[in-house]
Structure formats: structure tokens, C-alpha cells
Amino acid sequence: DDKGNVVVQVADDGVGFDFEQVKAEIASGKRDSTGMLNLIFRFEKMMKAKVDVQSKVGVGTTVTVTFPAN
Numbered sequence: 001d002d003k004g005n006v007v008v009q010v011a012d013d014g015v016g017f018d019f020e021q022v023k024a025e026i027a028s029g030k031r032d033s034t035g036m037l038n039l040i041f042r043f044e045k046m047m048k049a050k051v052d053v054q055s056k057v058g059v060g061t062t063v064t065v066t067f068p069a070n
Helices: 019-028 035-047
Strands: 006-012 050-056 060-067
Touching (some): 019 035, 035 050
Antiparallel strands (some): 006 060
16 A cells, blocks of 8 residues: 555455454354454464455455555
8 A cells, every 4th residue: 555554455345244244243252253253363473464344144244454565
């Protein structure tokens, strides 16, 4: 990008999901899946990356990961 970061973006036009609802269900114990949150944690804490998840039910999902270039 214009700040010297490496940006990786993955998008699909699948079924999509409500990311906030998924996070709330994991926090409350209603859902057992933690894969995406684990990946986000690892990218952010271990690689100093920024992760943005945009998803809309019936439209699809876009995940953007921005890594510092240094």
C-alpha cells in the first residue's frame, strides 16, 4: 500500500456470515469454533498485522490482512 505495508485480501461470494454474532457466540460458549479468532490473534500478536473481516449474509466475505513491510 502507500504506507509500505503488504496487503493480502481474500474475498468470496459465498453465503457470508455475521462476524459479530459469531464472536458473541464464541464468547458466550454457544459456539465452539475458534479457528478464525485464533488466526486473527496470531496475525495481530505474532506478526503485528491488522486484520479486517467484512462479511454479509447472502453476499460473501472479504478478509484483509495488512502486514508491516519491515
